[in-house]
Amino acid sequence: MYAYDEIDRTLVNERVAEFRDQVERRLSGELTEDEFKMLRLQNGVYLQLHAYMFRVAIPYGTLSSRQLRKLAHVARTYDRGYGHFTTRQNVQFNWIKLKDLPDALADLAEVGIHAMQTSGNNMRNVTSDQWAGVAPGEVEDPRIWSELLRQHTTLHPEFSFLPRKFKIAITASAHDRAAIKIHDIGLRLHKNDKGENGFEVLVGGGLGRTPFIAKTIKPFVHGRDILSYVEAILRVYNQYGRRDNIYKARIKILVHELGIEKFAGEVEDEWRQMRDGALNLDDEVIEDIRSRFSYPHYEKLPHMPEELRKAAHDPAFEAWRKNSTFAHKIQGYSIVTVSLKPVGGPPGDATADQMDALADLADRYSFGEIRVGHEQNLALPHVARRDLPALWRALDRIGFATPNVNLITDIIACPGLDYCSLANARSIPIAQELTRRFANHELANLIGRLHINISGCINACGHHHVGHIGILGVEKNDEEFYQVSIGGRADEDAELGQLIGPAVKFEEVADVVEDIVEAYLALRAAPDELFIDTVERLGVEPFRERVYATR
Helix, strand or coil, X not given: CECXXXXXXXXXXXXXXXXXXXXXXXXXXXXXXXXHHHHHHCCCEEECCCCEEEEEECHHHEEEHHHHHHHHHHHHHHCCCEEEECCCCEEEEEXXXXXXXXXXXXXXXXXXXXXXXXXXXXXXXXXXXXXXXXXCCCCCCCHHHHHHHHHHHCCCHHHCCCCCCECEEEECCCCCCCCHHHCCEEEEEEECCCCCEEEEEEECCECCCCCECCEEEEEEEEHHHHHHHHHHHHHHHXXXXXXXXXXXCCHHHHHHHHCHHHHHHHHHHHHHCCCCCCCCCCHHHHHHHHHCECCXXXXXXXXXXXXXXXXXXXXXXXXXXXXXXXXXXXXXXXXXXXXXXXXXXXXXXXXXXXXXHHHHHHHHHCCCEEEECCCCCEEEEEEEHHHHHHHHHHHHHCCCCCCCCCCCCCCEECCHHHCCCCCCCCCHHHHHHHHHHCCCHHHHHHHCCCCEEEECCCCCCCCHHHCCEXXXXXXXXXXXXXXXXXXXXXXXXXXXXXXXXXXXXHHHHHHHHHHHHHHHHHHCCCCCCCHHHHHHHHXXXXXXXXXXXXX
């Protein structure tokens, strides 16, 4: 956990006071909605279909139990008793009243939570691997570098009015759980041939109307140079990025139009002028940030405790353990993914009572720490294996023990037309129906790892382009239709999915997914060949034939 200092606390409190004044002037009519729009966006406030939506930052996905309880308090006091965890390691409240927003921000500030730059054309929440600091084989904890970037870019005057929103993700593991290749800047922490830690820098990823996979702009940038190099990228983007067309304003379009070589040259020229200046990070600065992260005092524990051996006879527990617990860098501990995808429920939602209960469980079993992943699930990163049976029973009582992590019902979905004024179609009912269709755990295990991503519009908040099965809502003659793609992925081998054919009606989507799954089960070369590998081997055509044979 990172400990805020007095400077952090002062900044957050001053922003609360500033926004309180802005809200009062809006409510009094002194500010028009157009004048207020930029001010509210800079504080994470959207005007959605039915109400204001309030988006709160969870930097690099790390929460304390105290912070989670405060999120529960905001949900219960100012909203309708729940929050929605997003693909950007944020949490959203969908029904908050404008007059209550300053009080909600003030309450969150008490525990070091804010909403700065969670929207608007600026640097958004810096995200990272939700297993950061505990994943086996990790080069080092990437949250240290995430925090350095967060401090440098928050309210940075040059990057507060960019051509368009800007997103950075960081990973330090061979397996990319942070989806760095679909970000404006992706940073992969690794060692060079001298054993020094540094970053492969990727630029120009992003989804939405024109999706791109990021390209490597520089294979290795030393850690001491990462702030200056990132700033050089942003300066080039700020100078050349388009401001006349919202659809062509993202850095991915600039990289595409200039070409990666030309863009890299522009960045190199800019960097050459600044690399040895004030942004050069000396070891003392890096160590100061590192020292503010506290880590648990782990016990020396056996890998297979007696409690776990006894519980292995319970098939329900074993199904959950095999699905939801993962290797930890310390013997005797596990990482536990907490599924927010119950059968028939909206993906990513948690009630205030559930958040409070999970905070209690984090205190009891995970040193008071919770993580948020971009897959819209939560994680307890420090669970002693001896405690897994007790934790499972407690999670089951609050509806958080669905054993579907990485399976077909572990669906990523945006709020869609139920909430969002930009959406063309509903996302949540599609996800709910699919979880019902594939609720049988034996069938889900037979299918194996398969990710479904759903977006209610072309803005792609559900990351449908990189779903193994991607579903995009579109509007045709005032009716909801859905385009279906297959073969996408967001990991270290990131790919964009391919459309399988014409859009289908709302009531046909679940049938189409069933057809795709049946085709996969018939076509896979072996029971352990994953869906994504079958699509890569055979292409789209066999799936298209199966789906449209009778349509």
